[in-house]
Amino acid sequence: MLDFSLSREQLDLRQRARQFSMDVVLPAAWHYDEKDQLPLWVLKKADEAGIMNSDIPTEYGGMGYGLVEGAIVTEEIAAACPGLATSIFDNSLGFEPIVISDNDALKKKYLPEIAKNFKRICFATSEPMMGSDVSGIQCRAKEDGDHYILNGTKYWITNSLVADYMTIFATVDPEKKHDGICAFIVEKDWEGVRVGRHIPKLGQRTSNTSGISLKNVRVPKENMLAPPGKGFVLAMKTFSRTRPIIGAFAVGAARSAMEYALDYAKKRKTFGTRINSYQAIQFKLAEMYQRVETSRLLVLKGAWEADKGMDPTISASIAKLYASENATKVLNDALQIFGGYGYTRMFPIEKLLRDTRLFTIYEGTTEIQKMIIAGHLLAAYEPVLPPIDEVPVLIGEDELFDSDGNPTGGPAWRCPLCGYVHYGDEHPEECPYCFVKGEGFKKVWPKGE
Numbered sequence: 264m265l266d267f268s269l270s271r272e273q274l275d276l277r278q279r280a281r282q283f284s285m286d287v288v289l290p291a292a293w294h295y296d297e298k299d300q301l302p303l304w305v306l307k308k309a310d311e312a313g314i315m316n317s318d319i320p321t322e323y324g325g326m327g328y329g330l331v332e333g334a335i336v337t338e339e340i341a342a343a344c345p346g347l348a349t350s351i352f353d354n355s356l357g358f359e360p361i362v363i364s365d366n367d368a369l370k371k372k373y374l375p376e377i378a379k380n381f382k383r384i385c386f387a388t389s390e391p392m393m394g395s396d397v398s399g400i401q402c403r404a405k406e407d408g409d410h411y412i413l414n415g416t417k418y419w420i421t422n423s424l425v426a427d428y429m430t431i432f433a434t435v436d437p438e439k440k441h442d443g444i445c446a447f448i449v450e451k452d453w454e455g456v457r458v459g460r461h462i463p464k465l466g467q468r469t470s471n472t473s474g475i476s477l478k479n480v481r482v483p484k485e486n487m488l489a490p491p492g493k494g495f496v497l498a499m500k501t502f503s504r505t506r507p508i509i510g511a512f513a514v515g516a517a518r519s520a521m522e523y524a525l526d527y528a529k530k531r532k533t534f535g536t537r538i539n540s541y542q543a544i545q546f547k548l549a550e551m552y553q554r555v556e557t558s559r560l561l562v563l564k565g566a567w568e569a570d571k572g573m574d575p576t577i578s579a580s581i582a583k584l585y586a587s588e589n590a591t592k593v594l595n596d597a598l599q600i601f602g603g604y605g606y607t608r609m610f611p612i613e614k615l616l617r618d619t620r621l622f623t624i625y626e627g628t629t630e631i632q633k634m635i636i637a638g639h640l641l642a643a644y645e646p647v648l649p650p651i652d653e654v655p656v657l658i659g660e661d662e663l664f665d666s667d668g669n670p671t672g673g674p675a676w677r678c679p680l681c682g683y684v685h686y687g688d689e690h691p692e693e694c695p696y697c698f699v700k701g702e703g704f705k706k707v708w709p710k711g712e
């Protein structure tokens with residue numbers, strides 16, 4: 264059964280997130296953007312309001328929501344400030360590998376702390392020399408008795424300055440590529456862990472992004488989340504659950520841009536006329552709305568597949584790719600509608616555009632999503648149609664069916680090279696167009712004969 268409606272509980276949750284977003288996030292957004300600072304108090308309030316860590320299972324003290332609920336909440340927060348949405352949601356990115364791992368001891372140790380005691384956890388695959396190619400991780404993990412020793416640098420790590428715990432992906436041997444990747448839970452106050460300065464960015468300045476230095480960090484073996492060879496898959500499985508949420512960020516930001524532009528277009532006059540009366544402006548607004556709506560559908564589909572226990576990888580990539588690219592287009596059009604005012608810092612579009620630009624980069628760039636989708640198409644997609652050289656393109660004969668649709672002519676044989684269709688009981692000796700030998704012709708009609 265297909266059903267596009269939200270449940271009463273989901274509607275209530277959306278209302279709660281919306282209220283929080285308007286009351287707490289929106290007034291903080293520009294102030295902290297200008298300061299280039301993450302206001303930790305907003306995360307604390309989000310935690311208290313029950314809109315952070317939404318998908319920690321109830322048995323570990325969490326709320327046990329699914330990704331659909333995560334997407335609903337995230338859209339609302341991102342509508343006010345994508346940077347703060349990133350920081351609030353980053354905890355879910357950080358603990359998701361624990362939730363989907365089969366390490367029960369680590370679940371019991373860390374998830375209740377995160378759910379109940381406002382502990383923050385960041386997620387680190389990226390490094391200064393590597394982002395897209397996760398199999399190229401250089402951070403080393405060396406076995407040493409009942410410990411692993413970590414050495415290396417992680418870069419671009421959201422919330423690392425304010426994190427208590429870190430999900431660190433490393434390798435036992437960079438030469439082994441995918442087969443060497445493993446993952447650990449590291450605590451920030453362990454010896455050898457240092458976090459770098461907050462990296463100044465174009466947008467999402469209300470979220471913290473920093474590097475992490477790991478120097479001879481001794482990690483007990485019980486903190487190994489994925490053994491060598493299993494870490495890469497764990498990272499990919501995590502992304503396939505978090506990418507729909509990045510799509511939800513994009514939907515929220517695009518929705519706000521559309522609303523701001525709609526409001527402005529109703530008020531602004533040029534040539535003595537309100538600009539919303541021009542079809543050029545109306546078409547922009549219509550396309551914005553269409554992009555927001557279609558993006559949300561894809562986001563919810565990816566999240567729904569994950570909640571149903573299906574493999575959401577392809578839907579997640581499509582949702583992330585489509586929503587992030589379309590949000591960028593919506594923001595660009597919105598700025599155009601605002602004219603010169605849109606380009607100033609006194610109007611909301613400028614920041615929203617800077618914030619939105621990141622969506623096509625983190626958690627796998629647009630190009631990486633296309634590689635994933637193309638890989639699926641080429642290797643696993645099951646087409647409905649027959650192969651081209653078996654398609655009955657029945658041209659070149661006057662009558663082939665009687666008035667009831669029964670075949671009267673044929674059979675039809677198709678040239679495998681140029682597509683010429685020959686009618687007769689046998690294939691021709693050769694193709695009269697491209698001279699290919701007749702044995703290569705395929706009987707394409709009537710079916711089953």
Ligand SMILES: Cc1cc2nc3c(=O)[nH]c(=O)nc-3n(C[C@H](O)[C@H](O)[C@H](O)COP(=O)(O)OP(=O)(O)OC[C@H]3O[C@@H](n4cnc5c(N)ncnc54)[C@H](O)[C@@H]3O)c2cc1C
Nearest residue numbers: 386387388389393394395419420421472625626627628630
């Ligand atoms: C603000 C911010 C926050 C972030 N937060 C985190 C975080 O919390 N944790 C974390 O681990 N990482 C984080 N990242 C890192 C982010 O995931 C990477 O920046 C991203 O994966 C791209 O990697 P890169 O920057 O190294 O680009 P590269 O991998 O060097 O790619 C450069 C360009 O080449 C393209 N490209 C690469 N390979 C191919 C290919 N095979 N075919 C075609 N094109 C290709 C890319 O699409 C891109 O356009 C964050 C980044 C930013 C900017």
